[in-house]
Amino acid sequence: MSEIQIQDEQEQIRQRRSKLNEIRERGIAFPTDFRRNVVVGELLAEYGEKTKEELETDPIRVKVAGRMMTRRIMGKASFCHIQDMSGKMQLYVARDHLPEGFYNDQFKKWDIGDIIGTEGVLFKTNVGELSIKVDDIRLLTKALRPLPEKFHGIADQEIKYRQRYLDLIMSEQSRKTFLIRSKIVTYIREFLVARQFLEVETPMMQAIPGGATARPFKTHHNALDMELFLRIAPELYLKRLIVGGFERVFEINRNFRNEGLSTRHNPEFTMLEFYQAYAEYHDLMDLTEEMVRGIALEVLGQTLITYQGEQYDFGKPFDRMTVVESILHFNPDLAVDDLATREAAAKVAENLKIPVKDGYGLGKIQIEIFEKTVEHRLMNPTFITAYPVEVSPLARRNDDDPHVTDRFEFFVGGREIANGFTELNDAEDQAERFRKQVEEKEAGDDEAMHYDADYVTALEHGMPPTAGEGIGIDRLVMLFTDAPSIRDVLLFPHLRPKN
RNA sequence: GGGUCGUUAGCUCAGCUGGUAGAGCACCGCACUUUUAAUGCGAUGGUCGUGCGUUCGAAUCGCACACGACCCA
Numbered sequence: 276m277s278e279i280q281i282q283d284e285q286e287q288i289r290q291r292r293s294k295l296n297e298i299r300e301r302g303i304a305f306p307t308d309f310r311r312n313v314v315v316g317e318l319l320a321e322y323g324e325k326t327k328e329e330l331e332t333d334p335i336r337v338k339v340a341g342r343m344m345t346r347r348i349m350g351k352a353s354f355c356h357i358q359d360m361s362g363k364m365q366l367y368v369a370r371d372h373l374p375e376g377f378y379n380d381q382f383k384k385w386d387i388g389d390i391i392g393t394e395g396v397l398f399k400t401n402v403g404e405l406s407i408k409v410d411d412i413r414l415l416t417k418a419l420r421p422l423p424e425k426f427h428g429i430a431d432q433e434i435k436y437r438q439r440y441l442d443l444i445m446s447e448q449s450r451k452t453f454l455i456r457s458k459i460v461t462y463i464r465e466f467l468v469a470r471q472f473l474e475v476e477t478p479m480m481q482a483i484p485g486g487a488t489a490r491p492f493k494t495h496h497n498a499l500d501m502e503l504f505l506r507i508a509p510e511l512y513l514k515r516l517i518v519g520g521f522e523r524v525f526e527i528n529r530n531f532r533n534e535g536l537s538t539r540h541n542p543e544f545t546m547l548e549f550y551q552a553y554a555e556y557h558d559l560m561d562l563t564e565e566m567v568r569g570i571a572l573e574v575l576g577q578t579l580i581t582y583q584g585e586q587y588d589f590g591k592p593f594d595r596m597t598v599v600e601s602i603l604h605f606n607p608d609l610a611v612d613d614l615a616t617r618e619a620a621a622k623v624a625e626n627l628k629i630p631v632k633d634g635y636g637l638g639k640i641q642i643e644i645f646e647k648t649v650e651h652r653l654m655n656p657t658f659i660t661a662y663p664v665e666v667s668p669l670a671r672r673n674d675d676d677p678h679v680t681d682r683f684e685f686f687v688g689g690r691e692i693a694n695g696f697t698e699l700n701d702a703e704d705q706a707e708r709f710r711k712q713v714e715e716k717e718a719g720d721d722e723a724m725h726y727d728a729d730y731v732t733a734l735e736h737g738m739p740p741t742a743g744e745g746i747g748i749d750r751l752v753m754l755f756t757d758a759p760s761i762r763d764v765l766l767f768p769h770l771r772p773k774n
Numbered sequence: 775g776g777g778u779c780g781u782u783a784g785c786u787c788a789g790c791u792g793g794u795a796g797a798g799c800a801c802c803g804c805a806c807u808u809u810u811a812a813u814g815c816g817a818u819g820g821u822c823g824u825g826c827g828u829u830c831g832a833a834u835c836g837c838a839c840a841c842g843a844c845c846c847a
Contacts, residue, residue, distance in 0.1 A: 286819070287784060287801050345810070352807035369807060387800075401808050424785035424799055426811050431785095433842055538844090759844095770842095 287421050294384055295417045309392035309415055311340045316361025318397065319405060327399040337407060339364060340392040340415060342444065345425060348383060354406075357391060358444070365406040366393060372410045381414070387425075388418035436768050449763075452756040455574050456764055459752055460527060462573045463547060466566050472523040472549055477512035479505060479529065485730065486510030486669070488722045489532040492542075505531035510669065510743065511730045513550050514698060518738045525549035527748065538760040539690065539750065542769050550743040555671075555697040556681045559742045560658050563685055563693055564593050567656065567751075574755050582688050582754055587655055597661035598641060598679075601649045614641055634718055638663020638678065653686035662696075668708045668724055670696035685746075692751055695744030702734035 298304045318337060322330065341357035341364070352369040370378035372395075385391070395409040423429045428445045435442040435449070442449045464474065482501065484491035486508030494503050509526050516524045530546045551558065571578045571589045578590030596604065599614055613619050620640040621631050629643045641663055653659070661679040664672055670680035682696035699705050709731065715723040752764040762768035 290801075345812095347809050347812045348806085349809065349812075350806035352809090354809045354812080356810075365810075367808075371807085400810090402810085404808095404810075406808090421784055421800060426799065427786045429785080430787090431781095431842080 288419055291386060291417065291419045291421075294386070295419065297384075298414065298417060304417065306413070306415060309340060309413060310338065311359075311392065312338045314359050314361040315339055315341065315357070315364035316359075318364065319362055322397055323405050325397075325399075325405075327403075330397050330399055335397040336394070337397060338392070338394045339407065340390070342390050342418075343385065343387055344422075346385075346387055351378070353382070357393070365400070365404055366395070366409050366412075367398070367400070367406050368409045368412060372408065373412065382412065385414055386418060386421070388420070388422045389414055390416035390418070433770070436762055436770055439766055452752075452758060452764060453766060455756050456748075456752045458574050459570055459755060460748065462570055463527065463566065463746075463748075466569060467523075467525050467549060470523070470562075472525045472551070473521055475513070475516060475521070475524050475526055476528065477506075477509045477516075477526060479531075481506050481512075483725045483727050483729075485724060485727050486512075487530075487532075488668075488724060490534055490722060492531050492533045507532055508546070508745065509548050510745070511727055513548055514738060514741070514743065515730065515733045517550050517552055517698075517741050518733045518736055522552035522739070523550070536769065538762070541749065541761050541765055544761070544765075545748040547746040547748055548743065550698070550741055552739040552741045554742040555740065556660070556683055556695055556742050559695045559744045560593075560595070560683055560685075563658075563695070563744065563746070564656075570751070570755065580755065582757055583759060585654060585688060587687055589656060593685075594655060594657040595683075596657070596659060598645050598659055598663070599661065601653070601657075601659055602641065602645055605649045605652055606644075614644075620644065634715065634720070636663075636665045638665030642666050650686065650691070651689040654688055656685070656687045658683045658685055664708075667696065668712055669699055669705075671699045671701075672704065687754055690750055690754075691747070692754070693744055693746040695742065698738065698741040698743050700734060700738040700740060702731055705734055706731045 295304060318335075318339070322335060339357065339359065341359035344356045344358045344363065346353060346355040351371070352367065355366050355368065356363045357366060368378070368382060373382065392413050392415050393407065393409050394411040395407040398406060398408050400406050423434075423441060423445055429435050429442055435446070443453070468474065480494065480496075480503045482503060484504035484507050486506075487510070489507045491504040491507050494505065495501070496503050508530055509528065513524050513526060525547060526549075527545065527547045529543045531543050532540075533542065534540060536542070551562075568578055568589045571580055579586060579588050599611070602614060603609055603611065609623060613623050617637040617640065620637055621635075624631050624640050624644055627644065627647055629640075629647055631640060631643075635643070642665075645659075649659075660683045661673065661676070662670070662682040662684070664670075664678060664680055667680040667682050670682040673679045673681050680696055682694075684691055685693035685695075699708070709724065709726040712724040713726050716725070749761050749764050752758070753761060756764060758764050
């Protein structure tokens with residue numbers, strides 16, 4: 276019973292398989308010798324504005340290839356659209372322009388989704404669409420499965436994520452998102468290289484997962500019989516390079532964090548980290564502002580961006596305020612004194628229904644209040660500075676206020692996009708901070724950092740004054756592509772396995 | 775983890791207070807040499823997410839589970 280039904284269900288596939296068998300019998304079914312001489316986007320850009328007459332008096336002969344997306348057969352002639360990576364182009368295929376029998380015996384048996392190569396002359400149709408009058412056409416690859424419905428496309432988000440290739444075939448919007456992603460990454464690379472930054476690659480597998488506070492993925496190296504961790508950040512390796520004399524380095528690569536999935540979190544995500552010697556955090560805020568503004572101009576052609584119905588202007592100077600200032604700003608009923616001591620801040624947190632654990636110091640409580648009441652309201656591009664030492668174990672202590680660090684985070688649309696600071700290059704202070712993290716780990720905080728003795732040794736050799744920053748590429752791309760979910764900007768987002 | 779909504783033909787979706795399943799597109803056949811969601815005519819295609827229950831009878835009602843989308847922590 277079930278066998279017959281499966282056959283019925285796959286009727287269309289069965290038909291296409293039998294067509295493929297006919298093609299195999301006729302010769303090479305998957306030829307590789309076709310060469311196009313142009314992509315259709317270039318033709319549209321160059322000849323789209325030419326008149327019908329201009330194209331007739333000065334005929335342009337072209338060879339193009341792509342996937343057949345639509346077809347309208349009208350007896351002895353047909354129109355179809357083919358799509359390549361640059362766009363769509365209409366073909367006019369007439370029986371009498373092809374060898375005897377080819378139109379009826381071969382062309383008409385091809386299917387939407389098949390990949391074809393063709394040659395002909397550019398012309399304008401009666402309604403003015405640039406098209407190719409075909410006099411040679413070949414099937415290059417037979418598609419055995421039908422494409423999704425042409426008008427609505429794929430409505431099921433899950434299919435878009437699980438079968439991204441179908442989404443890319445069907446959705447111009449989706450193709451555009453990933454083109455913009457590529458443009459942004461290229462822009463950042465060129466921006467940093469132009470400023471004497473050196474692109475480097477540091478270990479993805481680390482014996483001690485450092486540079487951030489997050490749960491790591493574990494793996495095992497058989498030959499060495501040792502536990503390894505997928506990195507949660509490249510930070511400590513990049514700073515070793517600063518010690519080594521590479522005074523400006525950056526890395527754009529994946530980080531892995533063993534935490535939940537959400538519209539803003541994927542277990543592997545792409546991070547830009549860069550470090551600049553003889554600089555401090557204000558320099559990086561300026562650099563970030565310039566870079567983000569440059570990206571906007573590069574990919575959108577303007578500094579005003581629209582994200583999920585809200586507009587943000589990257590043209591104006593970005594707002595800057597400290598953690599405490601921002602809390603007071605968004606909580607007008609609070610006064611400075613309410614955030615000045617642990618007791619007062621704990622009371623504020625309690626009123627906000629924030630659970631305060633015994634181990635929390637003033638700084639941690641302030642950050643909890645910040646995250647609950649401020650973060651999601653930081654809509655316009657904003658730098659928040661002066662993060663407490665307690666939550667910034669790798670950042671340099673501020674000279675005037677030892678309670679805070681020379682650190683900033685960058686927010687747009689209520690989302691954290693970047694995190695940077697003047698690096699802690701005092702080896703003894705760093706050793707002390709690691710010891711404190713280990714204490715917290717032993718007290719049950721499984722996100723606290725490990726003690727990285729090798730890194731402390733590197734610092735003991737002397738790291739010049741340095742500022743460093745990390746920018747979440749995925750979140751940045753979301754912003755510039757108006758994507759509501761991180762999955763929309765990841766080609767292959769992590770999903771629960773099917774069955 | 776909690777809440778809301780969803781899961782019906784290859785795709786996009788209808789299907790009323792329970793009475794044995796429908797459209798458009800795709801596919802197949804016929805006609806058609808400037809169409810573009812081509813058009814006209816005809817045909818094919820469904821264990822209605824899974825399981826259990828209520829009922830004479832379940833796509834429809836109830837419970838559980840799976841998967842997904844969105845919101846919240």
